[in-house]
Amino acid sequence: MLFHVEMQVSLPHDLDPERAAALKLDERERAQALQRSGQWRHLWRLSGQYANISVFDVADAEELHQLLSSLPLFPFMRIEVRPLNRHPSSIHADDR
Amino acid sequence: MLFHVEMQVSLPHDLDPERAAALKLDERERAQALQRSGQWRHLWRLSGQYANISVFDVADAEELHQLLSSLPLFPFMRIEVRPLNRHPSSIHADDR
Amino acid sequence: MLFHVEMQVSLPHDLDPERAAALKLDERERAQALQRSGQWRHLWRLSGQYANISVFDVADAEELHQLLSSLPLFPFMRIEVRPLNRHPSSIHADDR
Amino acid sequence: MLFHVEMQVSLPHDLDPERAAALKLDERERAQALQRSGQWRHLWRLSGQYANISVFDVADAEELHQLLSSLPLFPFMRIEVRPLNRHPSSIHADDR
Amino acid sequence: MLFHVEMQVSLPHDLDPERAAALKLDERERAQALQRSGQWRHLWRLSGQYANISVFDVADAEELHQLLSSLPLFPFMRIEVRPLNRHPSSIHADDR
Amino acid sequence: MLFHVEMQVSLPHDLDPERAAALKLDERERAQALQRSGQWRHLWRLSGQYANISVFDVADAEELHQLLSSLPLFPFMRIEVRPLNRHPSSIHADDR
Amino acid sequence: MLFHVEMQVSLPHDLDPERAAALKLDERERAQALQRSGQWRHLWRLSGQYANISVFDVADAEELHQLLSSLPLFPFMRIEVRPLNRHPSSIHADDR
Amino acid sequence: MLFHVEMQVSLPHDLDPERAAALKLDERERAQALQRSGQWRHLWRLSGQYANISVFDVADAEELHQLLSSLPLFPFMRIEVRPLNRHPSSIHADDR
Amino acid sequence: MLFHVEMQVSLPHDLDPERAAALKLDERERAQALQRSGQWRHLWRLSGQYANISVFDVADAEELHQLLSSLPLFPFMRIEVRPLNRHPSSIHADDR
Amino acid sequence: MLFHVEMQVSLPHDLDPERAAALKLDERERAQALQRSGQWRHLWRLSGQYANISVFDVADAEELHQLLSSLPLFPFMRIEVRPLNRHPSSIHADDR
Numbered sequence: 017m018l019f020h021v022e023m024q025v026s027l028p029h030d031l032d033p034e035r036a037a038a039l040k041l042d043e044r045e046r047a048q049a050l051q052r053s054g055q056w057r058h059l060w061r062l063s064g065q066y067a068n069i070s071v072f073d074v075a076d077a078e079e080l081h082q083l084l085s086s087l088p089l090f091p092f093m094r095i096e097v098r099p100l101n102r103h104p105s106s107i108h109a110d111d112r
Numbered sequence: 113m114l115f116h117v118e119m120q121v122s123l124p125h126d127l128d129p130e131r132a133a134a135l136k137l138d139e140r141e142r143a144q145a146l147q148r149s150g151q152w153r154h155l156w157r158l159s160g161q162y163a164n165i166s167v168f169d170v171a172d173a174e175e176l177h178q179l180l181s182s183l184p185l186f187p188f189m190r191i192e193v194r195p196l197n198r199h200p201s202s203i204h205a206d207d208r
Numbered sequence: 209m210l211f212h213v214e215m216q217v218s219l220p221h222d223l224d225p226e227r228a229a230a231l232k233l234d235e236r237e238r239a240q241a242l243q244r245s246g247q248w249r250h251l252w253r254l255s256g257q258y259a260n261i262s263v264f265d266v267a268d269a270e271e272l273h274q275l276l277s278s279l280p281l282f283p284f285m286r287i288e289v290r291p292l293n294r295h296p297s298s299i300h301a302d303d304r
Numbered sequence: 305m306l307f308h309v310e311m312q313v314s315l316p317h318d319l320d321p322e323r324a325a326a327l328k329l330d331e332r333e334r335a336q337a338l339q340r341s342g343q344w345r346h347l348w349r350l351s352g353q354y355a356n357i358s359v360f361d362v363a364d365a366e367e368l369h370q371l372l373s374s375l376p377l378f379p380f381m382r383i384e385v386r387p388l389n390r391h392p393s394s395i396h397a398d399d400r
Numbered sequence: 401m402l403f404h405v406e407m408q409v410s411l412p413h414d415l416d417p418e419r420a421a422a423l424k425l426d427e428r429e430r431a432q433a434l435q436r437s438g439q440w441r442h443l444w445r446l447s448g449q450y451a452n453i454s455v456f457d458v459a460d461a462e463e464l465h466q467l468l469s470s471l472p473l474f475p476f477m478r479i480e481v482r483p484l485n486r487h488p489s490s491i492h493a494d495d496r
Numbered sequence: 497m498l499f500h501v502e503m504q505v506s507l508p509h510d511l512d513p514e515r516a517a518a519l520k521l522d523e524r525e526r527a528q529a530l531q532r533s534g535q536w537r538h539l540w541r542l543s544g545q546y547a548n549i550s551v552f553d554v555a556d557a558e559e560l561h562q563l564l565s566s567l568p569l570f571p572f573m574r575i576e577v578r579p580l581n582r583h584p585s586s587i588h589a590d591d592r
Numbered sequence: 593m594l595f596h597v598e599m600q601v602s603l604p605h606d607l608d609p610e611r612a613a614a615l616k617l618d619e620r621e622r623a624q625a626l627q628r629s630g631q632w633r634h635l636w637r638l639s640g641q642y643a644n645i646s647v648f649d650v651a652d653a654e655e656l657h658q659l660l661s662s663l664p665l666f667p668f669m670r671i672e673v674r675p676l677n678r679h680p681s682s683i684h685a686d687d688r
Numbered sequence: 689m690l691f692h693v694e695m696q697v698s699l700p701h702d703l704d705p706e707r708a709a710a711l712k713l714d715e716r717e718r719a720q721a722l723q724r725s726g727q728w729r730h731l732w733r734l735s736g737q738y739a740n741i742s743v744f745d746v747a748d749a750e751e752l753h754q755l756l757s758s759l760p761l762f763p764f765m766r767i768e769v770r771p772l773n774r775h776p777s778s779i780h781a782d783d784r
Numbered sequence: 785m786l787f788h789v790e791m792q793v794s795l796p797h798d799l800d801p802e803r804a805a806a807l808k809l810d811e812r813e814r815a816q817a818l819q820r821s822g823q824w825r826h827l828w829r830l831s832g833q834y835a836n837i838s839v840f841d842v843a844d845a846e847e848l849h850q851l852l853s854s855l856p857l858f859p860f861m862r863i864e865v866r867p868l869n870r871h872p873s874s875i876h877a878d879d880r
Numbered sequence: 881m882l883f884h885v886e887m888q889v890s891l892p893h894d895l896d897p898e899r900a901a902a903l904k905l906d907e908r909e910r911a912q913a914l915q916r917s918g919q920w921r922h923l924w925r926l927s928g929q930y931a932n933i934s935v936f937d938v939a940d941a942e943e944l945h946q947l948l949s950s951l952p953l954f955p956f957m958r959i960e961v962r963p964l965n966r967h968p969s970s971i972h973a974d975d976r
Contacts, residue, residue: 690924692926715969723970730975731967731969732884732965732967733964734962734965735964735965741962770926771926772926772927772933773924774925775923775924777907777908777911777923778924779915783924
């Protein structure tokens with residue numbers, strides 16, 4: 017099942033720089049592992065923003081929430097989730 | 113270049129039914145031709161809405177606007193365009 | 209899978225009264241059939257509004273969109289869909 | 305009487321970790337007690353968010369406010385309350 | 401139980417003038433009957449708007465929705481309902 | 497003259513607890529004095545929120561602003577003021 | 593007493609041109625009469641909009657609403673009213 | 689003086705097609721004349737929208753409003769005007 | 785040239801009280817000097833808010849921005865600027 | 881390719897003054913270098929705000945994001961990016 021996810025990151029300016037750097041590194045590693053497993057299908061940066069547009073390919077909402085809520089930057093993100101469907105005009109039987 | 117495009121369709125209830133049907137058919141054919149050419153890279157339906165989330169893969173904003181403004185349903189759509197970038201944590205050299 | 213769905217109905221004042229009455233009757237029958245099948249799990253009226261809050265229990269987003277987009281009043285509704293998860297503090301293994 | 309309640313939690317990043325952990329534990333215990341008493345009828349997590357959608361089944365608004373304002377995380381939540389009604393198309397005499 | 405209700409009226413400019421006049425007259429009579437019965441406790445006009453702020457004193461949300469949805473101008477109004485509580489700093493045991 | 501006032505209170509989580517307690521006590525005493533004088537005509541709690549809906553009965557906007565801006569919690573409140581009028585359908589010559 | 597009033601005019605495109613012209617003429621005459629009486633203290637056009645910012649100088653909200661609701665274009669305007677006070681840093685005893 | 693102007697065009701779907709075509713032609717001619725005179729300094733299309741971002745170079749707000757309100761499509765546009773200043777970090781003495 | 789300016793002040797609760805007092809005093813003196821020079825034409829308090837509505841009478845946007853950005857409370861204000869025009873229905877040749 | 885960029889700057893009041901001054905200086909130097917290279921085509925201040933409206937002239941979204949995300953004040957800015965197109969009514973073959 018596909019989910020459209022938009023994440024806006026907002027780090028407090030007084031966050032300890034070392035902790036911030038560690039969080040970002042962990043986030044990157046986690047994001048790459050989830051891409052390799054095929055669960056984090058697309059990951060794009062929004063121009064000019066500390067934000068991304070992503071497409072997740074997971075079994076259901078439970079798996080999605082497990083992934084999102086365990087991201088190292090989760091406490092600092094505003095996340096919007098919208099379920100996606102195959103579009104009737106799509107030429108792909110399985111557009112991911 | 114990739115663009116994230118969200119289209120919300122709103123057909124007036126007093127639109128002539130035959131014209132509406134013809135518009136939808138034309139829209140579908142146009143959407144499929146643009147998918148075959150590779151310009152309309154992804155096309156998903158938003159659950160419960162007469163709306164889609166799309167990713168376009170075009171040379172620049174000029175080509176994008178040409179495509180969008182020539183869609184048969186363009187006069188009845190609210191369209192939001194946001195440019196996409198490769199994300200620094202993406203494992204794909206060229207994620208489309 | 210559970211989805212939280214909010215529907216706001218807005219009928220044009222110049223809609224033919226007979227068509228409006230027929231649409232409402234069809235909507236009611238469809239809603240009741242979907243409740244009997246267990247797919248439309250909860251259906252509540254929002255006080256003072258021509259609107260409802262619903263919980264759907266379906267296999268996935270495809271089934272949900274099939275149901276919603278085939279509702280007789282679909283063309284006159286603004287619909288918001290949000291996926292629901294089991295809450296970690298819920299005492300129910302399967303709260304529907 | 306049924307109330308639809310949406311709670312968005314927002315913990316300050318500089319909140320003492322021990323106090324945060326204690327608050328969450330107390331919140332969980334309180335939420336479970338209210339579910340057992342039948343007052344907190346449904347409790348769902350919104351995917352990707354530190355937020356829930358709940359349905360309360362209480363005598364009136366006074367009882368509702370007593371419950372909500374005594375939640376340990378109340379000072380850190382944005383809460384929206386909307387009264388629910390039986391829907392005329394519901395097949396349940398008493399849908400909770 | 402007290403509910404805070406805000407109603408914004410918006411009559412289409414092409415509504416038949418006689419029907420509009422009849423609707424307004426019926427609305428007025430209904431509003432006055434509900435005031436006399438004590439259910440429509442307060443009724444104020446918002447300055448410069450075709451809108452009112454009201455306080456209803458009813459048994460529960462069911463009674464409230466019955467009253468509001470049967471108002472002659474209901475199809476032309478946007479209504480917002482918010483439940484009210486006794487305030488801990490109120491000096492009135494029963495402020496209506 | 498009547499004014500409809502909505503106050504949303506938002507205390508910083510790192511406010512000194514003793515100062516917070518003193519502020520709330522002062523606010524309560526001030527609110528009760530203004531109710532006794534008849535200037536703060538109605539005071540209701542909004543369910544589930546640290547907020548109130550109030551009706552003030554004062555000579556003019558000057559008197560209203562004097563009262564509001566001297567409230568102990570004024571620096572921590574977002575306040576919305578809307579002037580009220582007698583409604584043409586009111587059955588009360590002087591609905592307060 | 594001073595009120596800050598913002599009026600946004602929105603004439604339906606299918607309004608009869610003669611009726612529109614008559615409404616505008618009446619509105620102008622009424623606006624000028626109220627300026628001469630001193631009740632409509634300031635009247636400015638917002639650049640690029642069919643809208644104005646005005647300051648009314650009236651006895652109270654009742655007089656204000658009488659004036660505004662009797663304007664010929666009232667049914668076609670969205671009006672926002674905000675009461676004004678003398679500012680503590682004003683050098684004018686009576687700034688109008 | 690420079691003004692930043694954003695125009696969103698919204699033509700009613702039941703506008704007579706000949707009148708619509710004539711309006712667009714007039715609008716185009718007027719826009720080009722104002723560009724030649726130097727008053728309409730920049731004119732860009734927003735991708736995917738029937739909308740433009742413009743920069744006007746005029747003596748003052750009076751001249752700006754004269755130009756904007758005399759555009760043939762003015763009754764069908766939502767216009768937002770914001771005054772621009774030389775930026776302290778600009779390397780142009782006169783950036784137009 | 786006239787500009788309509790709305791300023792919302794928001795002082796952080798942990799701002800040093802002496803600095804806050806000094807800033808307010810400076811702001812007041814600056815505001816009064818600009819009123820005496822005729823540049824700050826009107827200055828009103830919005831009821832119930834730490835905010836003002838002002839009308840500035842300056843040569844152009846450059847002069848306006850110089851004045852606003854040099855106000856002592858500028859770093860703590862959200863400011864909205866809108867250019868004003870003579871209204872065609874105004875009876876004043878020069879309404880300030 | 882042209883992009884319309886709006887930047888709102890918001891410096892925390894407790895940011896170290898020396899760091900703030902250094903950031904501003906760096907930002908200014910970077911902005912001027914990008915103007916000299918022709919990538920930052922226009923840079924205007926919005927009246928009364930710590931904000932700018934800019935036009936960037938870059939190869940694509942990748943180059944744009946590189947420039948924006950490397951600005952010294954980037955962590956303190958809210959940035960909105962919108963792609964621009966040549967307008968069909970523009971008299972300039974290449975309006976920059």
